[in-house]
Amino acid sequence: MTLEDTNEEDIEVTEQDVLEEDAPLSEVEQLRCDLELAVGARQRALADFANFQRRAAENETKSRERGIAEVVRNLVPVLDQFEMALDQEGATTDSILEGVSLVREELMRALGKNGVEAITAQLGEEFDPNRHEAMLQHAAEGVEAGHVSLIVKSGWAMGPLVLRPAQVAIAPSESGD
Secondary structure, three states, X not given: OOOOOOOOOOOOOOHHHHHHHHHHHHHHHHXXXXXXXXXXXXXXXXXXXXXXXXXXXXXXXXXXXXXXXXXXXXXXXXXXXXXXXXXXXXXXXXXXXXXXXXXXXXXXXXXXXXXEEEEOOOOOOEOOOOOEEEEEEOOOOOOOOOEXXXXXXXXXXXXXXXXXXXXXXXXXXXXXX
């Protein structure tokens, strides 16, 4: 029987036939809807992440600027001390030394307010490669081999972070190694 041979009376459509035909379409439509939701959610997540990155970069820049500003605020009084020292006329050597000493104390206070401390090595102290930099070997009476025998320069640390290790000389071993 061909389509032309059938008439409308011969075609019987049941409810089950309609459900079966609609079922694949509704599943496809559901998948399309799920896809659109997933694409939208992905785009929102990407936009949120881009905004997060932008805000994080802005916060980092602002934090860095605030940190620098705080250090500068603490150093401005030191500059004031230098200005006062330079404006002195007819100063004696003793008054100049006293002024330099005051400026140094003010600078040390400013550094201390920012958590910066001097690393001061002591003669005879055991060499610590984390806090000391060996510049040379130097024999010193009463100092064991591998210990600090001469302080060249103080070092600087900010909390656990070593900004510059103390530069020291190390007592050589007896064999000259």
